[in-house]
Amino acid sequence: MKKIVALVLALTLCMALAVTACADASVYYLNFKPEQDTQWQELAKVYTEQTGVPVTVVTAASGEYETTLMSEIEKSDAPTLFQVNGPVGLANWTDYCYDLSGTALMEHLTNESFALKEGDVVKGIAYVVETYGIIANTKLLEKAGYTAADITNFESLKKVAEDIQARKDELGIDGAFTSAGMDGSSDWRFKTHLANMPIYYEYKADGITSTGAIKGTYLDNYKAIWDLYINNATCEPALLASKTGNDAVAEFVGEKAVFYQNGTWAWNDISALGAENLTMIPIYIGVEGEENQGLCTGTENYWCVNAEADQEDIDATLAFLEWVITSDEGRKSMSQDMGFVVPFDTFTGEYASTNPLVAVDTEMTAAGKTPISWNFTTMPSEEWKNGVGSALTAYAAGTGDWDGVVTAFVDGWKTEYDLTH
Amino acid sequence: MEKAIRKYWPAFLLPTLAAFIIGFIWPFVWGLYLSFHKFTTVSKTTFVGLSNYVKVFEDPTFVSAFWFTAKFTVVSTILINIIAFLLALALTRGLRGTNVYRTVFFLPNLIGGIVLGYIWQILLNGILTNLGLPLLALDARYGFWGLIILMCWQQIGYMMIIYIAGLQNVPGDLLEAASIDGATSLQTLIKVKLPMVMPSITICTFLTLTNSFKLFDQNLALTGGEPAKASQMLALNIYDTFYARSGPQWKGIGQAKSVVFCLLVIVIALVQLHFTRRKEVQQ
Amino acid sequence: MTKAKVYHDGAVSGARRAVDAFLSILLTALSLIWIYPVVLILLNSLKAETAISTTSVFELPTSETFVGLDNYIHGVTQMNFLSSFGYSVVITVTSVLLIILCCSMCAWYITRVNTLPSRLMYLLCAFSMVVPFQMVMFTLSKTADSLSLNTPFNICIIYLGFGAGLAVFMFTGFMKSVPLAIEEAAMIDGCNPLQIFFRVVFPILKPTAISTAILETMWVWNDYLLPTLVLDIKKYRTIPMAIQYFRGSYGRVEMGPMMACIMITVIPIIIMYLACQKYIIEGVVAGAVKG
Numbered sequence A: 001m002k003k004i005v006a007l008v009l010a011l012t013l014c015m016a017l018a019v020t021a022c023a024d025a026s027v028y029y030l031n032f033k034p035e036q037d038t039q040w041q042e043l044a045k046v047y048t049e050q051t052g053v054p055v056t057v058v059t060a061a062s063g064e065y066e067t068t069l070m071s072e073i074e075k076s077d078a079p080t081l082f083q084v085n086g087p088v089g090l091a092n093w094t095d096y097c098y099d100l101s102g103t104a105l106m107e108h109l110t111n112e113s114f115a116l117k118e119g120d121v122v123k124g125i126a127y128v129v130e131t132y133g134i135i136a137n138t139k140l141l142e143k144a145g146y147t148a149a150d151i152t153n154f155e156s157l158k159k160v161a162e163d164i165q166a167r168k169d170e171l172g173i174d175g176a177f178t179s180a181g182m183d184g185s186s187d188w189r190f191k192t193h194l195a196n197m198p199i200y201y202e203y204k205a206d207g208i209t210s211t212g213a214i215k216g217t218y219l220d221n222y223k224a225i226w227d228l229y230i231n232n233a234t235c236e237p238a239l240l241a242s243k244t245g246n247d248a249v250a251e252f253v254g255e256k257a258v259f260y261q262n263g264t265w266a267w268n269d270i271s272a273l274g275a276e277n278l279t280m281i282p283i284y285i286g287v288e289g290e291e292n293q294g295l296c297t298g299t300e301n302y303w304c305v306n307a308e309a310d311q312e313d314i315d316a317t318l319a320f321l322e323w324v325i326t327s328d329e330g331r332k333s334m335s336q337d338m339g340f341v342v343p344f345d346t347f348t349g350e351y352a353s354t355n356p357l358v359a360v361d362t363e364m365t366a367a368g369k370t371p372i373s374w375n376f377t378t379m380p381s382e383e384w385k386n387g388v389g390s391a392l393t394a395y396a397a398g399t400g401d402w403d404g405v406v407t408a409f410v411d412g413w414k415t416e417y418d419l420t421h
Numbered sequence B: 001m002e003k004a005i006r007k008y009w010p011a012f013l014l015p016t017l018a019a020f021i022i023g024f025i026w027p028f029v030w031g032l033y034l035s036f037h038k039f040t041t042v043s044k045t046t047f048v049g050l051s052n053y054v055k056v057f058e059d060p061t062f063v064s065a066f067w068f069t070a071k072f073t074v075v076s077t078i079l080i081n082i083i084a085f086l087l088a089l090a091l092t093r094g095l096r097g098t099n100v101y102r103t104v105f106f107l108p109n110l111i112g113g114i115v116l117g118y119i120w121q122i123l124l125n126g127i128l129t130n131l132g133l134p135l136l137a138l139d140a141r142y143g144f145w146g147l148i149i150l151m152c153w154q155q156i157g158y159m160m161i162i163y164i165a166g167l168q169n170v171p172g173d174l175l176e177a178a179s180i181d182g183a184t185s186l187q188t189l190i191k192v193k194l195p196m197v198m199p200s201i202t203i204c205t206f207l208t209l210t211n212s213f214k215l216f217d218q219n220l221a222l223t224g225g226e227p228a229k230a231s232q233m234l235a236l237n238i239y240d241t242f243y244a245r246s247g248p249q250w251k252g253i254g255q256a257k258s259v260v261f262c263l264l265v266i267v268i269a270l271v272q273l274h275f276t277r278r279k280e281v282q283q
Numbered sequence C: 001m002t003k004a005k006v007y008h009d010g011a012v013s014g015a016r017r018a019v020d021a022f023l024s025i026l027l028t029a030l031s032l033i034w035i036y037p038v039v040l041i042l043l044n045s046l047k048a049e050t051a052i053s054t055t056s057v058f059e060l061p062t063s064e065t066f067v068g069l070d071n072y073i074h075g076v077t078q079m080n081f082l083s084s085f086g087y088s089v090v091i092t093v094t095s096v097l098l099i100i101l102c103c104s105m106c107a108w109y110i111t112r113v114n115t116l117p118s119r120l121m122y123l124l125c126a127f128s129m130v131v132p133f134q135m136v137m138f139t140l141s142k143t144a145d146s147l148s149l150n151t152p153f154n155i156c157i158i159y160l161g162f163g164a165g166l167a168v169f170m171f172t173g174f175m176k177s178v179p180l181a182i183e184e185a186a187m188i189d190g191c192n193p194l195q196i197f198f199r200v201v202f203p204i205l206k207p208t209a210i211s212t213a214i215l216e217t218m219w220v221w222n223d224y225l226l227p228t229l230v231l232d233i234k235k236y237r238t239i240p241m242a243i244q245y246f247r248g249s250y251g252r253v254e255m256g257p258m259m260a261c262i263m264i265t266v267i268p269i270i271i272m273y274l275a276c277q278k279y280i281i282e283g284v285v286a287g288a289v290k291g
Helices: A002-018 A034-051 A065-073 A087-096 A104-108 A138-143 A154-166 A188-194 A196-206 A219-231 A237-242 A245-253 A264-273 A311-326 A328-337 A356-366 A382-397 A402-420 B002-007 B014-034 B051-058 B060-091 B098-110 B113-130 B140-168 B172-180 B185-196 B198-213 B217-222 B234-243 B250-282 C002-010 C014-045 C070-078 C081-112 C116-130 C133-146 C155-175 C181-188 C193-222 C225-230 C239-245 C255-275 C277-290
Strands: A027-031 A055-059 A081-084 A115-118 A121-126 A130-137 A175-177 A257-263 A278-281 A293-298 A302-305 A370-372 B037-039 B045-047
Touching (some): A027 A034, A027 A065, A027 A311, A034 A055, A034 A311, A034 A328, A065 B234, A081 A087, A081 A121, A081 A311, A087 A115, A087 A121, A087 A302, A104 A311, A130 A138, A130 A264, A130 A356, A154 A175, A154 A219, A154 A257, A188 A196, A188 A219, A188 A382, A196 A293, A196 A370, A219 A382, A219 A402, A237 A382, A237 B113, A245 A257, A257 A264, A264 A356, A278 A356, A293 A356, A302 A311, A311 A328, A356 A370, A382 A402, B002 C193, B014 B037, B014 C081, B014 C116, B014 C133, B037 B250, B051 B060, B060 B098, B060 B140, B060 B198, B060 C014, B098 B140, B098 C014, B098 C277, B113 C014, B113 C193, B113 C239, B113 C255, B140 B198, B140 B217, B140 C277, B172 B185, B185 B198, B217 B234, B217 C239, B250 C116, B250 C133, C014 C255, C070 C081, C070 C255, C081 C116, C081 C155, C081 C193, C081 C239, C116 C155, C133 C225, C155 C225, C155 C277, C225 C239, C255 C277
Parallel strands (some): A027 A055, A027 A081, A175 A257, A293 A370
Antiparallel strands (some): A081 A302, A115 A121, A121 A302, A130 A257, A130 A293
């Protein structure tokens, strides 16, 4: 009898182990963008109410998407829907990507170039197109006696910026450009987005779309624009390293700076200034013929469906995605609540984006400017970006010279490329 | 008696043993096994012999993380123990308000590493910005000292409590004898108190050594290893290898790193055990 | 303490009084520095989002920037912080109770039964205290996942397994000094080992149990990596995990609500600490002596 009592104790423990989840079709989306977490959660709830299919949305903490995906994908209840940032990201996850060709997503996609392909296999499909450039406060520009139309190339950008910087006290501002924010909070604006410019022009000149060894043909132009940014900012170049991304936003919203390099996603942060006072100008770096250059438009957000998931979960995920891009609720949420420009043909009329910064891009493209593509998705690794970022910071602070940036850019590219290939 | 108890092993031993196997023994053995393999998912592993271990030492981030950790461990161990001991001395003099001081100094110890990390990130970045210096995440030197300050703030109170207990165990008549013999307070400290609290010193040294060496949460929250992994410690480096680097080779290397890390900690523990044993013989 | 004090009081002199005065000032200053970080967070948690930047973090809230409890409300409602709080409580309470119960029983068995398995168990427990979590991190999360130990209730089994080392070690350290006589007397009275343990042994163990419980609570409550890797993050987040999630993408950190949540985390700890300070400090000392 006593033995039984003893065994019961041990058994209780084993009981706890034996609980297993039942396996109905469900969707598990590991979302990349924390800003849109709430909207996805709501959308998931609506879908579950309508169809009874459970949809779970988990958003990874900033900078931890890869780590979260890596630990989650190994679990028995792995994400059925995740995302990669482009060809480089895809290389690591390609085994997990379900072929999306022939799905509703593919049918509605407006442009084939928004699909991430390996041969004929569609591995990922972009769901948001974004644009970045130099966001300018037109009210302050006018106060200084300029309009956005005066800036048509690097030379005129430099002239305007330096003139504004020289008269900053008179204009009641702290500088032409916001501070850089070289910590993890916003260093991607320079080590990734700004670095896209020399890469774009090099690829264009060489007629390639990716490379294992970058030559750095346009690094002098990269230096020119970086010098312009740091020498005409709200603080001394050496002090840039003590600023964060939050500081840059605060300076721009507080009308202490005229120019702020960022993209359409930043709209919510700066909308307080009013759409009529804001515009976006292309990032000119002094390349021949750049007068015709537009804004940088592209995507680094591709949906991928987990090929290792159960077929019924895959089907449920595809059905959910179709609903998101075709139903009224889904379209409204993505275009208006999340503020995305969505590359599917179902997003027309009232479902076109209302983001004023997006409108600037549409106008420019209509006026015949050539958009700059996002080539930073071909950067060899995060390590490379960090190397360039550190070198840029050191250069600004005066603790390193420009050669350091060149080394990180050119040699670092080769090292990191060889490591992953 | 012993026989009677032995019959009841399913009740007394089994629950802990079962959980121990699940939570420790099996993962440990499995981890050891995986460190000799290349794998992305655990169902598909290829035996690669010692090549993971070779790669561990070829990985510059691991080597630099090791030196960063070693430097951090030495500096923090020395600082924490000296300050904690001095505080303990001050708090055993029977000053008014001793209890209040003790309460305050011990408090940070109860706050978790992640929370502590963010508190100090906000504070230290504020100070650095106002001085016009680079942020914690941009200069590894500030990252290093930031971690030291944070670690001191958290650990000094804990060690102080142990030293106070040690000092209170110094017999009063010994001190009296010393004072009758005309010893100055400094002599009393070195000749009488220090030898008597030697066990506390060994324990505190060991605790700070292992705590510093195994530090993870604070490192993650305060600097995240920035800039470019220059302030990354071993535990974070291992985590990074497992979960932030994608590619089939990294998991095996990560597991090999953990084994190396584990061996390092065991060596520290054995050295510590050796010293404690020697002390016990002497007394 | 008392003996040392008598000695000190007897030797009070002018010089000593001066030193004491100096020390008092020094210690007071140091105490203020010690609590300043927490005060700083408290002050900033009451400020508007726009008034918190690295440059303005030291400014006191003014009538313009003071927002009262807005950040707290925002943090609690939007981040679902209360549920994190609840999960943390559930995990900590179940884990610590389980550890105390199972490990004290296990420790008694180990000290009273001198067989190879029990000696082996003791050695393994001591060994497990040394092994860093990173060693088993990956395989443990796989194991936990395949055994469905990824809920706030089941995770206590992992904590029991991983926390057993310290607890068994502390209990055996104390048990060795408990005389066998009482237990043998109970045996003769016809008690079986379970009755002996719960009626006789466990009450004696109570001080050690409290110390162990405190050390384990401090560990489980603040643990970040284990729950992050083991828990089903689709449904459950503990407090440290929630704090970590506060960092928005593209570097926008919602500083106000984050500081509010830090305060919500810290305040109960301070209250609990002030209430059971005596036990906590005894626990620390006991842990140091045994460990």
